[in-house]
Amino acid sequence: MSFENLNLIAPIMKALQTEGYTHPTPIQDRAIPIILGKKDLLGCAQTGTGKTAAFAIPLLQLLHGEERAGGKRRDIRTLILTPTRELAIQIGESFTAYGRHTGITHTVIFGGVSQKAQTNALRAGVHILIATPGRLLDLMNQGHVDLRRLTHFVLDEADRMLDMGFIHDVKKVLAKLPANRQSLFFSATMPPEIAKLADAILVNPEKVAVTPPATTVESIEQSLYFVGKKEKKLLLRHILDNPSVVSALVFTRTKRGANIVAGDLIKAGITAEAIHGNKSQGARQRALGNFKARRTRVLVATDIAARGIDIEELSHVINYEIPNVPETYVHRIGRTGRAGLSGTAISFCDTEEKEFLRDIQKLLARNIPVIEEHPFMQREAAPVARQAPPRQNRPHPQSGQSARTNAGGSRRYGRRRYGR
Numbered sequence: 170m171s172f173e174n175l176n177l178i179a180p181i182m183k184a185l186q187t188e189g190y191t192h193p194t195p196i197q198d199r200a201i202p203i204i205l206g207k208k209d210l211l212g213c214a215q216t217g218t219g220k221t222a223a224f225a226i227p228l229l230q231l232l233h234g235e236e237r238a239g240g241k242r243r244d245i246r247t248l249i250l251t252p253t254r255e256l257a258i259q260i261g262e263s264f265t266a267y268g269r270h271t272g273i274t275h276t277v278i279f280g281g282v283s284q285k286a287q288t289n290a291l292r293a294g295v296h297i298l299i300a301t302p303g304r305l306l307d308l309m310n311q312g313h314v315d316l317r318r319l320t321h322f323v324l325d326e327a328d329r330m331l332d333m334g335f336i337h338d339v340k341k342v343l344a345k346l347p348a349n350r351q352s353l354f355f356s357a358t359m360p361p362e363i364a365k366l367a368d369a370i371l372v373n374p375e376k377v378a379v380t381p382p383a384t385t386v387e388s389i390e391q392s393l394y395f396v397g398k399k400e401k402k403l404l405l406r407h408i409l410d411n412p413s414v415v416s417a418l419v420f421t422r423t424k425r426g427a428n429i430v431a432g433d434l435i436k437a438g439i440t441a442e443a444i445h446g447n448k449s450q451g452a453r454q455r456a457l458g459n460f461k462a463r464r465t466r467v468l469v470a471t472d473i474a475a476r477g478i479d480i481e482e483l484s485h486v487i488n489y490e491i492p493n494v495p496e497t498y499v500h501r502i503g504r505t506g507r508a509g510l511s512g513t514a515i516s517f518c519d520t521e522e523k524e525f526l527r528d529i530q531k532l533l534a535r536n537i538p539v540i541e542e543h544p545f546m547q548r549e550a551a552p553v554a555r556q557a558p559p560r561q562n563r564p565h566p567q568s569g570q571s572a573r574t575n576a577g578g579s580r581r582y583g584r585r586r587y588g589r
């Protein structure tokens with residue numbers, strides 16, 4: 170299936186060409202015709218599946234048609250609610266990209282920054298409003314947002330809204346929306362509370378489910394380094410000595426850890442920045458912008474700060490510290506290997522983290538290949554070595570070939586074996 174079969178209008182096809190998209194992803198393939206048919210949609214999909222374009226493209230097309238029929242007024246016709254500032258900004262960037270030839274306008278509003286620019290944009294008038302729930306409610310209560318002419322509503326990442334405690338705010342917003350509208354509901358998971366919310370919002374929805382976590386993870390080359398806690402910073406520099414590690418997103422468990430790792434790298438002459446909740450929104454945006462533009466090679470982030478970050482062509486994710494929640498590992502490494510590109514995920518494991526590693530391997534239902542004989546190998550962290558067969562190159566579980574090299578093809582990191 171190509172985009173040609175989806176009956177998209179010329180201004181959108183032109184934008185997709187500029188983006189270099191040739192084929193729709195599975196969620197786009199299935200959701201675009203449903204949305205263009207003005208039906209409600211229940212989409213079970215997570216970030217990384219192309220779900221933003223799956224709703225942005227048809228909504229732009231519908232609004233383009235409606236605007237041509239309805240004159241030049243700029244009322245808010247579409248509201249998109251999303252849980253985090255980063256996601257809101259990224260959705261805004263997607264609308265800019267796909268809508269550049271449509272004349273449809275949008276703005277993004279989120280908390281943590283001054284309201285001024287946001288209220289100015291609202292006053293000028295926009296067709297599409299992308300918002301986080303808290304700031305939207307504030308601006309609604311101050312009379313800056315008029316949703317009476319709204320015709321389309323999108324609830325993005327509904328399960329995260331629940332996790333982050335935003336469900337009450339979402340319900341308050343919902344109470345203010347015109348009943349006669351098209352609603353689209355996206356969630357990676359469907360726990361009962363989310364299913365109930367979907368039921369309350371959607372009318373006779375069409376259902377589309379795509380299951381990316383396993384397949385996304387399949388395309389990522391994972392490896393594990395057993396290393397002492399104190400040697401982690403040396404190992405990181407050693408890995409970054411390899412120029413094929415063009416850019417790396419490094420994860421730490423704590424904000425303090427993120428600052429320390431970024432500071433160590435800067436001292437070693439490697440461009441690095443840290444992002445976490447203690448940094449201002451402006452500082453986080455700048456750091457992300459520098460990283461995307463390849464002005465900084467390494468971005469060090471905590472899990473919360475990295476939520477929803479979408480960096481095209483990110484080659485390496487490095488788990489400087491192993492996450493204590495196994496699903497977090499899958500989310501972290503899913504930052505690389507996007508939209509079919511290959512990616513590399515490297516994890517550093519010290520003695521204290523072995524328990525976390527066990528849980529992750531259980532979730533993955535397989536063992537992460539171990540890199541042996543690197544300069545900072547810590548045997549105590551890897552008692553599994555004694556149980557593993559003598560050193561050898563067993564077939565790679567993903568490729569069926571003998572163990573591949575990691576980190577861009579150099580064998581300097583030593584041999585793999587498979588932890589158990």
Ligand code: AMP
Pocket residue numbers: 189190191192193194197215216217218219220221222479480481507508
């Ligand atoms: P999302 O799931 O919306 O976060 O999208 C994940 C990534 O896939 C983003 O970087 C998009 O730019 C990219 N993407 C979305 N649709 C396509 C497509 N049809 N072809 C290539 N890349 C795409």
